[in-house]
Structure formats: structure tokens, C-alpha cells
Amino acid sequence: MSAATTGQPTAGQRLAGFGRMLVSPRGAVFLLLIVLLVAIALLNPSFAEPSQFIRFVQRVAPVAIVAIGQYFVIVGGEFDLSMGSVVTAQVVIAGNLIGQDEAKSLPVLAFMLVFGAFIGLINGLIVTLLKVPSFIATLGMMLALLGATLYWTGGAATGNPADGFREIGRGGIRGLPVIEILPWSVVVLAVVLLVAIWFARRPFGRTIIALGDNPTTARYSGTRNWWVKTSTFIISSLSATVAGVLLVGYAGVHPSVGRGYEFTAITAVVLGGVVLGGGRGWVVAAAAGAFALEALFTLLNFAGVPSTYRDAVQGAIIIIAVAYAATTVRARRKGRALEAPTIPPTPSPEPAPQTSPAPAEEQDAAASARPAPIPSTQRADNETKGGS
Amino acid sequence: MSAATATSARRGRRRRLDASLIVGIALVGVIIIGAILVASVGRNFFSAGNIRDILTGMSVLGFVAIGQTLVILCASLDLSVPYVVSLSSLIAADMMAGDPANIPVAVLAVLVVAALIGLANGLIVTKLKVNGFIATLGTGLIIKGYLDTNYKGTSGEVPWEFQLIGATGIGPVPVSTLIMLAVALAGAFFLARTRTGNHMFAVGGDEQVARLSGIRTARPVIVAHMLCSITAAFAGLLLASRLGVGSPTVGTQGGYDLLSIAAVVLGGTLLMGGRGSIWGTIGGVAIFAVVDNVMSVMQVNPFLKDVVRGIVIVAAVAVYTSRSLDRRRPRFGSGAAEPERPGDQDAAPPAVAHEKEASA
Known part of the structure; x- marks a missing residue:
């Protein structure tokens, strides 16, 4: 972990570390994303x-931005089910007020x-001050906000914001050489992601x-x-707002825009290896989870699978992905031991065989888990409890 | 170990009584407010017809919520119930095909399919170690994909004899509600008197402690998921008998996944598991039914109904959690329990844990 060990990793060690990362639950989503993208490109x-x-x-x-917001809530140990309704409400507000x-934009x-x-803020205060479980608090907010929005519009698609506002979701910088x-x-996604990474590294992000x-x-x-905790809910609602602004341009104004986004976002976050119950996960992986999910839909589309099967495949994939993260690597028990060598690819005590990352991983985990028991008896208990 | 479970069960029973009592008081409060509101528009809340409406409204959500209570007691969740409800109604209506002779076979088939879905849920949660939220969301989506692909609309035909279940009543009490209450009674008996039922509280309260006390932690969770799917299938059968056909959207339209969870929490069951009761859940369902009924009688805008529902859920749970906060403290913070734990863990776990892993 010291500068001397991280200073000069050989190419092989670096490769082994990279392979380890791809196979660990933390990096599996990137592997999945790459596989899906290659499959789409082949088709x-x-x-x-x-x-x-x-x-x-x-x-x-939009999905990725919502997932980034949901990440902060989930990693803080809560749920936000109201995000979809916030997206809908913001889309309708933009449509009607502008x-x-x-x-007026x-x-x-x-x-x-x-x-x-x-x-x-309301979500957060209900959860923290009134001690209502976040599942229930945000469920109530989801019903109330969606009901209020539909009541306002009468349940129909109304309002059409000015074209200048819709450009945010629809237009872009034209005339570029490679990508046209x-x-x-x-651009917005990149900015949000960078801010999220920066924020997650700040003391406040680590506190979450x-x-x-x-x-x-x-x-x-x-x-x-x-x-x-309240601030995580504010972050998630703000990210839902940004997604709403993008969706006004991209999808138009309709009360059904944003429906189901909360579950999509939770799925994406979990696909990114973030543990429900909090305390473990990486914001970039959460965003990658959103990309993997959407890539999966694109792949099914190109492969000619009927759209009605999309849900079934999505369900199967999330179960498999989470089961993989939970069982294969025993992420909960050895989470710390595993992650420590992943960040800086330190050489493990026994020289790990570099060709096959999976056994290397097990050996490594076993090796670094050995000195652990004495300080971490309490901790191991917490981990199994928190993850179940 | 037996002494420990005995005391915890006794303590649990006293607490459960308290929780049910609070829900009961809340229910009485809602009924009084509702009666006043209904009287203000010149109608009688306690008329036979209105009471029948409320009880009818309770029955379907009641079935789902009974099963959901068991699952939540085990510190899991079941989000697949609306799709199980839809699937059950379709299978029942298709297999009956308007012929009364097919009723027993169809009901049996529905229950078997539901039990298998529950078994799959339970196995994914316990053996693959997938969080219940994700596991049941996944199986729910798989069932949804199946339903969307194979059914374009309503399907099948339910014979008149089966429709009677949803249509008749004894006095103002519908038969369906009586069946629901009978199932609730069976569920409460199961939790209070059977070994698996007691183990559900233990596993939901703290899986580690339950395991170290020699409980097979997987079995209660699997049983809870199976029973939850079966009660959801009851709800599907009831809906099929009311509609006369099977419908692929009847479960999702009712929003039974989130509403049943809300009803369970409203009934005083902890979302983290380990504490709660069936009767509290029935109280929570009754509160929803009364609120819905009052809003229908007063002809509230259907969209505003959702607003009121959301506020009622949060407000009721907020009242409940703030009241029971003191009562929850001793379990976590009492000085006696805390120092024992580290020593206990140092000594006991390795052998037990290994044994457990071998058996599980």
C-alpha cells in the first residue's frame, strides 16, 4: 500500500490487477458492459x-443521471422510490410553466x-426526524407527487415548452469532426458524473x-x-430534476415520462455492485450499471427479441448479476480484504498466476483475509448482517 | 436455547399486543373521522351496504398483505406479488373454461404454480444470497415478461359457481372477507404456535443470532416466500371470481406490491424484520379500505385519492414509529446484551459457522 509498492508495478501485475477488478463484484459491471457493447457491435x-x-x-x-442520484441514497443505507414521480413532476412543470x-426558461x-x-428535503426530514422507513416515506411521496401532478394536468399530456428549452435534451454542438x-x-451527463466522483471523494461523500x-x-x-442522510435525498431529487430537464427535450411532455424510473435506477445501481443496505459501492459503477442495462435493451432490440421479453430478460439478468456478486466472491465477508488490493495493484504475498484471474483472486482474498480476524470480528458480523 | 426462545416469544407477544393496539386505536380514529366526513355529505357510514363495500375492499389486499407480513417478518420483501396475482387469475380462468367440474383442478394448479414461484423466490434469497428486494423484483419482471408475451388481454371464463365466492355474503359480510379472515387466523396461529413460525421471528430479528442458536435460517425464509405467493394466488383467484375472467393487468393495476408493504408497515411490522403481527396488518388493510371508501363516498378526484393515500401512509407510519421509539431501544442498547456479544463470538462461531456452511 506504500508508495514503494505502488510505484513500480510491472505490466503483468497491472494486468492481473485489472483482471481481478473485472472479476470482482465491483468491476463485473464493466465486464458486462464491454461484453454487451461488443455483442451489439457484432450484430x-x-x-x-x-x-x-x-x-x-x-x-x-437521463437513466444514468437518475442512477447516480440513487447511488448516494442507497450507499447511505436508504431507498428513494419517489425519483420517478419527481421526474414526471418536473417534466410537467417545465411543460406548463415555460x-x-x-x-421564462x-x-x-x-x-x-x-x-x-x-x-x-421533505423526504429526508420524514426519514430522519420522523423515523419513517425510507421505503415507506418515499413511497408515500411517490403516490402523493404523482397524484398531485396528474390532478394538475387532468391526466393528459399538456403543455409544450419553448424550443430553446427543449434543445437541452434534444440538440447539441453541431459540426464536430468525428461524432458530427x-x-x-x-455534456450534462459528463458534468454530473465528474461532480459525483469529486463529491464522493470529498469528506462529505465518504461520510455518506x-x-x-x-x-x-x-x-x-x-x-x-x-x-x-437528508442531503442524500436532496441529491437524488436534484438528479431526478436534471434528468427531467433532459427528458423534456428528448421524450416530450407527458405524465407517463419517468414512470418506473425509480426501479430502473435501483436496478442499475445494484447491477453496478452497490450493496443494498449501504456502505459499499462506487458511483462510476452505478452509472456503468445504467449503461449496461440500456445496452442490454439495445442488444435485445437488435437481436429481434420481442419487446415483451425485455422485462423477463432484465429480471433474469439482475438476479444473476447480484447472485454472482453475492456468492462467487463472498463479497460481504471479505469485501474489505478484496478491495484493498484492487485499488493499488499490490503484489500479493504468494506470486499469483497471472493467466487466470479467478484463482488468483481467491488465493489473494484468502491470503489477505488471514490476518484479519482479530481486528474485524465485529466487522464481519456487521457485513453479513448489512448485506442480507 | 429453549429458555431464550420462550422469554423472547413472551416478550414478543406482549409487544405485538401493543403494536396491534396502536393500529386498532388508529383504525377507530380513522373510522370516527370517516363517519363524520361521510355524515357531512348526508350519507350513513354504518349502513349495511357501506360496510359491505369496505369489507369487500379489504379482502384482496388483505390476502396479499397476510403473505407479505410473513416475508417482511423474515427481513425480506416480495415485490413479485402483483404479477403472481395476475398470473393466478389467468391460470384459474383458463383452466376452468366455464365448466364447474374444472374448479378443483384449476385451484390446485394455481396454488402449485404459486408455491413454485415462492419456492424460487425463497431459494434465490437464501441460497444465492440475493437481497429480497432485487430477487423478487427480478422474478416479478420475469413473470411480467411471460404475461405480456402470452396474453394480449383478458382470457378464460370463470363458471358461475366460482363467481359466487366473490359475489355472495352472509348478512353484510362477504364470503371472500370471511375466507381472508380465516387465512389470517391460520397465519396468526402459524406464527404463534408452530416451530417454523417462531423461527421466522428469530431469523428476521437477527440472522446471525438465529444461526448460532441452531436454527436452519434458510427454511423459514423459503416457507415465508412460498406462503406469500400462495396468498397472492388466493387474491388472484378471488379477483378472477369477481371479474369472471382472468386479466394480465389486474395485479399491477391494484399496485398490490407497494400497497401491501405499506399496509404491513402500517400494521406495526418492522421493515427490518423480526417484529410484527398478522392482526396489525389486517388493521392496516382496514385503515386503507376505510380511507378509500370515505374518498369514494365523497367523490374525491381519483388523482387526489393518490395524494391522500400517500399522505395517510406516511403520517400513520410516522405516528407509529414515534410512539414505539422508546419501546425499541432496550433491544439494541441495553447494557446487559452488549458486553456478551464479542466474547460469545470469539468462542463459539468458528465451529458452528463451519457446521452451518456444511449443512446449508
Whole structure:
């Protein structure tokens, strides 16, 4: 772990470390994503063209942004089921309040952000101060917000925001050499992802993970639990707002836009190896989970599978992915032991065979787990409990 | 070990009584408010017809929520119930095909299919170690894919004899509600008096402790998932008997997954598992039914109904959690339990854990 060991890893060690990462639950989603993308490219070679690929990224952007927001809530140990309704509400707000008046775009955008933060604040306060389980609190918010939105519109598609506003989700920077057009959605996604990575590395982001892992220790180490937890709900609602802004342009104004996004987002996050119950996971993997999910749908589309089977395949895939993460590598028990060598590819005590990453992994996990028992008896208990 | 379970069971019973009591008080409160509101528009809340409406509204969600209670007690969740409901109604209606002679076979087939789905859920949760939320979301999506692919709309025909179950009643009490209450009674008996039922509380409360006490932790969870799917199948059969046909969307339209979970939590069952009761759940279902009924009588806008429902769910659970907060403390924070744990773990677990892994 010291500078000396990480300073000069040979190419082979680096490769072994990379292989380990791909096979570990933490990196499996990237492997899945690569496999899916290659499969799509084989079925439909034009998909690999940059212009087509950037369209794919544009399509995934809203889901990925919602997944990034959901990541913070889940890693903090809670659920946010109200995200889909927030997306719907924001889409309808944009459609009705902006109208054809371009000058209103900015004030309404500010209002939407405030509204999103407000919804998140209410969710968070209900969870933290009233001690209502987040599943129930956000379920109530989901019903209430969707009901209120539908009541406002009468259940029909109403409103059509100005074209300038819709450009955010629909248009982009044109006339670029390789990709022809760089959609604004992709730019927004990149910015959101970078901010999320930066935020997750900040002390506050680490506090969220600590809180999700063990609220009691987090409290004893001086965390204001209620505020940290509330802020995760604010983040998730804000990300739903951003996704809503993109969807106004991309999908149009309709009360059914955003329906089911909460479960898609949770699926994506879990696919990214984030443990439900909190404390473990990586925000980039969560975003990659969204990409993998959408790539899967694209693949099924190209392969000519009837759209009605999409759900069945999605269900099977998430079960398999989570079962893989939970059983193969025993992620919960040895999570720490496993992750430690993954971040800097330190050489393991026994020289690991580099050709086959899977046995190397087991050996490595066994080796680093051996000194663990004495300090981590309590911890092992927590991990099995938290993950089940 | 037997002494420990005995005391915990006794303590649990006292707490359960308390939880049910709070739900009962809340129910009485909702009924009083509802009666006043209904009276304000010049109708009688306690008329026979209205009571029948409420009880009818309770029965379907009641079935689903009874099973959901068992699953949540084991610290799992079942999100696949709406699809099991739809699938059951379709299988029943298709197999009956309008002929009364087919009723027993069809009911049996529905229950077997549901039990298999529950078995799959339970095995995925316990053996593959997939979180119940994800596992049942996945199986639900698989069933949804099957339904969407093979059924374009309503299908089958339910004979008149079977439709009577959903249509008749004894006085103001519908037969379907009586069956639901009988199932609830059986469920409560199962939890209080059988070994598997007691083990459900233990496994839901703390799987580690249950395992170290020599309980096979997988079995109660699997049984709970199977029973949950079977009660969902009852709900599907009841809906088929009411509609006269099977419908692929009847389960999702009712939103039975989230509403049943809300009813269970409203009934005082902890979402983390280990504490709760069937009767509390029935109380929660009754609260929903009364609120829905009052809104229908007052002709509230259907979209606003959802708003009210959402607020009622959160408010009721908030009242409940803030009240029971003191009661929850001793279990986690009492000084006696804490120091014992580390020593206990150092000594006992290795052998037991290995044995367990071998057997599981």
C-alpha cells in the first residue's frame, strides 16, 4: 500500500490487477458492459460508429443521471422510490410553466431546482426526524407527487415548452469532426458524473458511505447523521430534476415520462455492485450499471427479441448479476480484504498466476483475509448482517 | 436455547399486543373521522351496504398483505406479488373454461404454480444470497415478461359457481372477507404456535443470532416466500371470481406490491424484520379500505385519492414509529446484551459457522 509498492508495478501485475477488478463484484459491471457493447457491435456494425455511439450515450444519459442520484441514497443505507414521480413532476412543470416564452426558461429552471431540493428535503426530514422507513416515506411521496401532478394536468399530456428549452435534451454542438454532433445530454451527463466522483471523494461523500455502513459508529465519530442522510435525498431529487430537464427535450411532455424510473435506477445501481443496505459501492459503477442495462435493451432490440421479453430478460439478468456478486466472491465477508488490493495493484504475498484471474483472486482474498480476524470480528458480523 | 426462545416469544407477544393496539386505536380514529366526513355529505357510514363495500375492499389486499407480513417478518420483501396475482387469475380462468367440474383442478394448479414461484423466490434469497428486494423484483419482471408475451388481454371464463365466492355474503359480510379472515387466523396461529413460525421471528430479528442458536435460517425464509405467493394466488383467484375472467393487468393495476408493504408497515411490522403481527396488518388493510371508501363516498378526484393515500401512509407510519421509539431501544442498547456479544463470538462461531456452511 506504500508508495514503494505502488510505484513500480510491472505490466503483468497491472494486468492481473485489472483482471481481478473485472472479476470482482465491483468491476463485473464493466465486464458486462464491454461484453454487451461488443455483442451489439457484432450484430449491428454501424453501432460502433462514433456518431451512432454518441446517440446511444445520449439515450442513456437521463437513466444514468437518475442512477447516480440513487447511488448516494442507497450507499447511505436508504431507498428513494419517489425519483420517478419527481421526474414526471418536473417534466410537467417545465411543460406548463415555460410555455412558448423563452424568457421564462431560466426562472423556471431555477424554480425546478428549488422544487427538487424541496422534495428531497421533505423526504429526508420524514426519514430522519420522523423515523419513517425510507421505503415507506418515499413511497408515500411517490403516490402523493404523482397524484398531485396528474390532478394538475387532468391526466393528459399538456403543455409544450419553448424550443430553446427543449434543445437541452434534444440538440447539441453541431459540426464536430468525428461524432458530427455532441448532444448537450452527453455534456450534462459528463458534468454530473465528474461532480459525483469529486463529491464522493470529498469528506462529505465518504461520510455518506460510513453512515450507510454503520450509523452508530458514524454518530460516535461526530457525524450529524440526520443532515448527511437528508442531503442524500436532496441529491437524488436534484438528479431526478436534471434528468427531467433532459427528458423534456428528448421524450416530450407527458405524465407517463419517468414512470418506473425509480426501479430502473435501483436496478442499475445494484447491477453496478452497490450493496443494498449501504456502505459499499462506487458511483462510476452505478452509472456503468445504467449503461449496461440500456445496452442490454439495445442488444435485445437488435437481436429481434420481442419487446415483451425485455422485462423477463432484465429480471433474469439482475438476479444473476447480484447472485454472482453475492456468492462467487463472498463479497460481504471479505469485501474489505478484496478491495484493498484492487485499488493499488499490490503484489500479493504468494506470486499469483497471472493467466487466470479467478484463482488468483481467491488465493489473494484468502491470503489477505488471514490476518484479519482479530481486528474485524465485529466487522464481519456487521457485513453479513448489512448485506442480507 | 429453549429458555431464550420462550422469554423472547413472551416478550414478543406482549409487544405485538401493543403494536396491534396502536393500529386498532388508529383504525377507530380513522373510522370516527370517516363517519363524520361521510355524515357531512348526508350519507350513513354504518349502513349495511357501506360496510359491505369496505369489507369487500379489504379482502384482496388483505390476502396479499397476510403473505407479505410473513416475508417482511423474515427481513425480506416480495415485490413479485402483483404479477403472481395476475398470473393466478389467468391460470384459474383458463383452466376452468366455464365448466364447474374444472374448479378443483384449476385451484390446485394455481396454488402449485404459486408455491413454485415462492419456492424460487425463497431459494434465490437464501441460497444465492440475493437481497429480497432485487430477487423478487427480478422474478416479478420475469413473470411480467411471460404475461405480456402470452396474453394480449383478458382470457378464460370463470363458471358461475366460482363467481359466487366473490359475489355472495352472509348478512353484510362477504364470503371472500370471511375466507381472508380465516387465512389470517391460520397465519396468526402459524406464527404463534408452530416451530417454523417462531423461527421466522428469530431469523428476521437477527440472522446471525438465529444461526448460532441452531436454527436452519434458510427454511423459514423459503416457507415465508412460498406462503406469500400462495396468498397472492388466493387474491388472484378471488379477483378472477369477481371479474369472471382472468386479466394480465389486474395485479399491477391494484399496485398490490407497494400497497401491501405499506399496509404491513402500517400494521406495526418492522421493515427490518423480526417484529410484527398478522392482526396489525389486517388493521392496516382496514385503515386503507376505510380511507378509500370515505374518498369514494365523497367523490374525491381519483388523482387526489393518490395524494391522500400517500399522505395517510406516511403520517400513520410516522405516528407509529414515534410512539414505539422508546419501546425499541432496550433491544439494541441495553447494557446487559452488549458486553456478551464479542466474547460469545470469539468462542463459539468458528465451529458452528463451519457446521452451518456444511449443512446449508
